[in-house]
Amino acid sequence: MGDPHPKLHATRLTRTFGRAPHQVHALGPLELTIAPGEFVCLVGPSGCGKSTLLRIAAGLLRPSTGTLEIRTSSARPAAMIFQDYGIYDWKSVRANVRFGLDIQRVPRHEANARADEWLTRMGLADFAHAYPATLSGGMRQRVAIARALAVKPELLLMDEPFAALDAQLRTILQDELLELTQTLHTTTLFITHSLEEALVLGDRVLVMSARPGRIIAEHRPPFPRPRTGDIRDSPEFTALKSELWELLRKETVPA
Amino acid sequence: MTTIAPDREESVLVRRPGPHELRPVRTHRRRRALELSLAVAVPVALVLWWQLAATQGWIDPRVYPAPSTILSDGWHRAAAGELWPDVWATTKRVVGGYAIGTAAGYALGLLMGSLSLVRAALEPLLDALYVVPKLALLPIFLNMFGLGEGPQVALVATTVFFFVWISTMSAVVAIPSGHRDAGRVFGATPWQMFRHVLLPASLPAVLVGARIAAGVAVLVIVASEQIAATNGLGHLIFDSRALFQNDVMFVGIVCVAVLGVVFSELVRVAGRLLTPWAPRDRGRGQS
Numbered sequence: 001m002g003d004p005h006p007k008l009h010a011t012r013l014t015r016t017f018g019r020a021p022h023q024v025h026a027l028g029p030l031e032l033t034i035a036p037g038e039f040v041c042l043v044g045p046s047g048c049g050k051s052t053l054l055r056i057a058a059g060l061l062r063p064s065t066g067t068l069e070i071r072t073s074s075a076r077p078a079a080m081i082f083q084d085y086g087i088y089d090w091k092s093v094r095a096n097v098r099f100g101l102d103i104q105r106v107p108r109h110e111a112n113a114r115a116d117e118w119l120t121r122m123g124l125a126d127f128a129h130a131y132p133a134t135l136s137g138g139m140r141q142r143v144a145i146a147r148a149l150a151v152k153p154e155l156l157l158m159d160e161p162f163a164a165l166d167a168q169l170r171t172i173l174q175d176e177l178l179e180l181t182q183t184l185h186t187t188t189l190f191i192t193h194s195l196e197e198a199l200v201l202g203d204r205v206l207v208m209s210a211r212p213g214r215i216i217a218e219h220r221p222p223f224p225r226p227r228t229g230d231i232r233d234s235p236e237f238t239a240l241k242s243e244l245w246e247l248l249r250k251e252t253v254p255a
Numbered sequence: 256m257t258t259i260a261p262d263r264e265e266s267v268l269v270r271r272p273g274p275h276e277l278r279p280v281r282t283h284r285r286r287r288a289l290e291l292s293l294a295v296a297v298p299v300a301l302v303l304w305w306q307l308a309a310t311q312g313w314i315d316p317r318v319y320p321a322p323s324t325i326l327s328d329g330w331h332r333a334a335a336g337e338l339w340p341d342v343w344a345t346t347k348r349v350v351g352g353y354a355i356g357t358a359a360g361y362a363l364g365l366l367m368g369s370l371s372l373v374r375a376a377l378e379p380l381l382d383a384l385y386v387v388p389k390l391a392l393l394p395i396f397l398n399m400f401g402l403g404e405g406p407q408v409a410l411v412a413t414t415v416f417f418f419v420w421i422s423t424m425s426a427v428v429a430i431p432s433g434h435r436d437a438g439r440v441f442g443a444t445p446w447q448m449f450r451h452v453l454l455p456a457s458l459p460a461v462l463v464g465a466r467i468a469a470g471v472a473v474l475v476i477v478a479s480e481q482i483a484a485t486n487g488l489g490h491l492i493f494d495s496r497a498l499f500q501n502d503v504m505f506v507g508i509v510c511v512a513v514l515g516v517v518f519s520e521l522v523r524v525a526g527r528l529l530t531p532w533a534p535r536d537r538g539r540g541q542s
Contacts, residue, residue, distance in 0.1 A: 019279055056270055068270040077268060 005071060007187040008034040008057065008155065012066035014212070015052050025212040027052045029066065032206075032215065036071075037185040041198035043244070044208030045252040050191045053213070054080070054157050057189060072154050079153035083160045086144045087132050094119060094128040096143050100151035118146040122176075138169040145177065149184070156188040163193060174200050175229040182226045195241050195248065200229060207244060210251045217247050320502040329506040342510055344487040345476055348404065349518065352411025353472050357465060359412070360419030364461075365453065367420075368427025381420065389414045393479055407479055407487075414475045415468040422464025426457035459533040462526035469522045473515040488514070 014028035027049030034040050044050050055061040056068055058080050070077055079100065080086075087096045094115050095102075101111035119125045122142040132140050141161060148156060162170045174197055181188060181201070192198050198205045199221045207217040221240060223231045231237050275282045302322050308314045309321030316324070332338040367374040389410060396406035430453065438452045480489025488507050495503035 019283060059270060062273045062276050063270060064276045065272055070268040070270070071265055072268050073265050075268070 005036070006033045007036040007038070007072075008032070008068070008070050008189070010053075010066065010068040013053070013056065013063050013068055014066055015049065015056065015061065015064045027211075027213045028063075030214055034187060034189065036187055039181055039188045039190065039201060039203045041190045041192060041202035041205045042208060043192055043195055043198045043205060043248065044213055045210050045248065046193075048208045048211050048251070049213030050208060051159055054159050054189060054191055057155070058157050070155060074154065077154035078157055079148035079151055079155075080157040080159065081141075081144050081148045081161045083163050087140060087147065089131065089133050092129050092131055093124060093135070093143055096132065097146045097150055099147055104151065114150055115146075118150045121180075122146045137165050138173060141165065141173060142176075145180075149180070149186070153186060156186045158188065158190045160191055160193060162197065170194075170197070171229065171232075177201060178227065178229065195244050196232065199237060199241060199244075200227075200232060205244065207247050208251075216251070217244070219244065317499075318501055320505060324502050325505040325509065328502045329509065332503070332506060338506070338510070341486055341488050341491045341507070342514070344484075345480065345489065345511075346514065348407045348480075348487065349411055349472050349476050349514070351404075352408040352476070353415050353469065353518075355408070356412035356415025356468070356472075357419050360416040360464075360468075361423050361461065363416075364420045364423025365427055365449070365457070368424045368457070369453065374424070381417075385417050385421065389417075389475060390478055390482075393482060397483055402483065406483060407476065410479050411472045411476055415472050418464045418468035418471065419461065423457060423461045426460035427453060429460070430456045455530075455532075459526075459530050462522075462530065466519055466522050466526065469519040470515055473511060473518060477511055 010030055010032040012028070013030045013032070015026050017024045017026055030053065032053075042050050042053070052061065056063050057070070058078050059076075088099070091099065094112070097118055098111045098115040101114060106114070116125070116128065119128050122145065124139065124142055124146065127135060127139065132143060135143070141164075144161065162173050165173065178201055190198070190201060195205075202221060203225075205219045205221060206215050207219075208214065209216045219240065222236060223234075305319075306322045309316045309319060309324075320328075329338065363377075367377060392413060393406060393410055396409045400406045400409060434452050434456055435448070438448050443451065476487070477489035477492065480487035481493040484490045488511050492504050492507035492511070495501070495507065
């Protein structure tokens with residue numbers, strides 16, 4: 001918190017959509033500080049502006065007022081993982097993973113090597129030349145994760161990446177991501193509907209209010225790193241989850 | 256989008272509001288004003304340039320009469336009532352042929368889109384006919400219908416038919432199976448299926464085809480009137496050229512342009528009213 005050099009720092013950030021008579025106040029005012037290497041999870045009801053915040057951080061959208069500062073050494077520090085539609089049907093799995101590197105004009109030789117390394121790491125090596133349409137949902141999202149991490153982003157933005165997957169796959173991918181992020185220490189802003197997901201993955205869990213989204217609670221799950229998915233079964237986990245759920249339910253009901 | 260303030264080897268990337276966020280109303284108004292003035296200024300500038308070229312004698316005003324000459328000539332002809340018979344003749348043929356072609360194309364497209372056997376039976380044949388330049392069919396229509404309105408209307412109808420048919424068929428084929436399944440589980444009859452699912456689901460794509468067809472209909476009628484008609488704007492244009500009345504020729508061309516724009520705009524507005532759920536598009540058909 002008191003870090004003099006936060007990775008990301010938002011000050012009085014707001015965003016409204018539309019013009020005067022039909023204006024929708026989607027977000028904020030919001031203050032947010034993320035330390036380097038921190039994994040922050042953002043939970044909140046539908047339409048609370050979570051994705052808006054993420055899109056501002058990604059540079060896809062500008063804030064209406066306030067600023068968001070990212071401490072970085074590159075002009076494009078962020079990589080984003082979308083809920084769906086993120087990977088291209090017309091590129092092979094390997095070409096998809098290589099996409100960010102191709103955009104950054106990494107020489108083909110090196111790009112292929114890095115892509116293959118990530119494919120192996122994500123267990124996709126056998127599918128390098130397949131098209132995404134032939135893959136299952138879980139594998140497609142692994143491709144998306146590999147594509148984002150292949151560019152070694154300073155800031156990883158994840159917008160409900162596992163929302164479209166079934167419950168079992170979600171758990172498996174959460175565990176995979178947990179292991180991955182604990183070795184990489186990439187600063188991450190992770191958006192989710194699922195409290196369980198947030199508690200398993202996050203160093204810090206922020207609960208957002210209904211629209212306009214503000215941060216109404218902050219929790220640091222008391223599970224030491226490196227942690228594994230087993231913490232889901234611990235009584236503290238269940239207690240913390242129901243505590244947060246109480247908060248979130250109040251925000252969800254009126255919507 | 257972003258600015259970088261240098262700071263040792265690391266720097267701070269700031270996402271801050273841009274002009275659009277700081278003064279939304281003003282920025283939006285300026286943008287609209289700019290778009291509108293561009294839409295007006297570009298044609299006006301071109302016409303003025305043409306006028307200047309004609310009056311300065313850079314181009315031969317007998318071959319390319321000045322816009323002012325065309326305008327005053329058109330005005331006199333319209334006031335004297337010489338222009339309207341041709342405009343009316345062309346409009347009648349376009350609207351008649353368009354109505355027949357759209358109805359037939361939609362019906363067959365729907366049938367072929369829903370029933371794969373009909374599609375299998377007719378698709379190769381229609382694909383082959385689709386690529387035949389429709390103007391090449393005019394002699395056949397002349398043999399079938401003789402001189403008069405028949406061949407003109409038939410030619411427009413055939414042209415329009417293929418555009419509407421192909422867009423309807425692909426739209427119906429592309430309807431997600433979930434839409435059909437939901438109707439089928441409730442036990443929808445073929446008519447109910449058409450009324451509640453197939454018609455609305457395919458309509459936006461069909462209307463795109465209908466709009467392109469509207470432009471092409473005008474295009475085709477001008478060509479066919481030149482070949483085989485004694486009135487109409489196409490006849491007027493080519494007849495005046497033969498008589499070396501180039502100003503009248505340009506009056507005809509301007510009338511065709513106006514007719515084409517009005518017609519495809521009408522189809523677009525009708526389409527917008529028919530599909531209130533579809534995303535708005537402001538583009539014109541590529542006619």
